[in-house]
Amino acid sequence: MQSIRGMHDILPKDTKYWQHVYNIAMDILSQASYQEIRTPIIEDTSLFLRGIGTDTDIVSKEMYSFEDRGRRNLTLRPEGTAPVARSLIQHKLYNEQPIQKLWYMGPMFRYERPQHGRQRQFHQLGLECYGSNSPVLDAEVIYLANQIIDSLECSKYTIEINSIGSSDTRQDYEKALRRYLSTYQLDLDGESQKRLIASPLTILDSKDPQTQEILLNAPIISDFLDREALIHFEKMQDYLSSMNIPFTINNHLVRGLDYYNSTVFEIKTNLLGTQDTICGGGRYDSLTQQLGGPAIPALGWGIGIERLLLLVQDKLDLPQNSELIYLALQGYEAEKKGLSLIPIFRNYDLRYEVDLSGSSFQKQVKRAHKKNALMCVIIGEEEASLQTLTVKWLKEYRQETCSRQQFIETLKLYKKEEVIR
The missing domain is CATH 3.40.50.800 (Anticodon-binding domain)
Known part of the structure; x- marks a missing residue:
């Protein structure tokens, strides 16, 4: 018998590194008043259809979904944000205190082509904060991700930020981007051609060199942001600078999930080939409303543990157990x-x-x-x-x-x- 393709055992010699990541996260996030939450690995499929979006790759291609004996449509969670939002709504955590700071670490499942740094069962360390639309929170959340990665002795990485504005902003921008890319439709890679009508924003994330060259002269979303979004983005940059967090603005940075708005960011490295993103996140102020709850502004990120350990495991000099x-x-x-x-x-x-x-x-x-x-x-x-x-x-x-x-x-x-x- 063999493990299922893309799903690996974590052997005893390696578990100490996983525990070290957990301990570092717990120490840093607890200090910042975040509390750990643990949600089931199986959720109702509709949670991800409504939360992530039907046109996303995750929903259309990658989810492990099945019908159980009670004829319920269920899915192994492909990400952690929607389950935490569901839990927040179900248990009315927002009534206990207006600001909910939550974090988790656990397995996620996506039917992807297994490769270095990408598996079908992967583990994610995630943070979710509900209840504030202040750019102070955006800066603090990015700071916490930076602190965790830096505390694990990972040194070669960059922080990229962008603002994708409101849903109205994105609709206007998508029209302009679609018009621009349509003139190059036959020169785009095959996947981008498919995305041109339904989700042109995701083409910005294409890894194809020719598509990236076409995008160099594409319209940028910052030209479409309203005054409120611009002020929010500028303040966040000032706050990051006040905490000595280096960053670059990537005008083509988008996230592959429909629930994002306003701030988006990624922490990247050039040491892992094409799987270069260690951490990704941003705002999702309308997610709880999409799932049937009250509108609660929110922000979060996820760090891929397998990728992070590929970068740091050989450098970590962990304390030995007592003799x-x-x-x-x-x-x-x-x-x-x-x-x-x-x-x-x-x-x-x-x-x-x-x-x-x-x-x-x-x-x-x-x-x-x-x-x-x-x-x-x-x-x-x-x-x-x-x-x-x-x-x-x-x-x-x-x-x-x-x-x-x-x-x-x-x-x-x-x-x-x-x-x-």
Whole structure:
């Protein structure tokens, strides 16, 4: 049996890096008063049809949808924003406090062609803030994404920002863009030709070199923004600068989901080939209304964990677990005495492993060496009858026999010295 194409196991040797990302995010976001939320991985399909948009690639090509035994149309979540919005509305979280700051980390699912940095099951760290249309929030949210990525020792990245205005602005801009691109229709790549009528904005995100060359002289959306949107965008830039966050304005930057408006941004790197976006986000002030709830301004982003770890995993020097105490036991009485030590290890926050092989002490000690253990505690019939322990200090190449109480005192001393170190 093999894992499904595009869906990978996270093996024990790698989980410490995933946990490190989670811990960094929790530390930074908790400090900024964000609370973690966990939504189901399966939602009603209509949530994504209404929230993301039927003309988007996600809905038209990539969703894992099915009918369950109750004849309900369900979908494995392809992104995290719509589920959080659904939860906000369902539980009326906006009544508890007007500003809701939420974050999550979990798996998402899209039927895409698997490649380096892109899988069919991928994991996303996401942030959603509801209740404010202030450009202060836009700047703070981008700052938090920057802080997390920077704290994970990722250095080679850029922050690109843009404003795509209101829905009316985008409609006017789409007409102008469609008119311009129609004169080059046959020169566009095949995918962009298909998008020209239904979603011309998404052509701006094309990776095709010839299409990108055509777009160089295309109209830009900033020329269509109203005064309110321009002021919002300018203030956000001032706030970013006040926090020493470097950024560039990318007039062609759009996001591939219909719910975005006003501010959009991406954090990119040139180290991952075509899969260059580490983080993407923006405003979606009408999403809750689209889903049947009250109109609540909102802003958020998502960071792809797999891509982020491709950039930083080799650089991360994670703290080692406390050194291992290895228990080598032989015989029923010895096993009882060995197991009675486990609560003590727990009290002193010491890592341990019990050898379950039943093999000779020589082989058990060899295993302890292979695991780079600090010590191997040997209890056999003789030790059990004499109420003693044999302790082999593997890194110091010395051995001692002691009573249980003496051993506990030794652990206390070791733990104290470890704390000092």
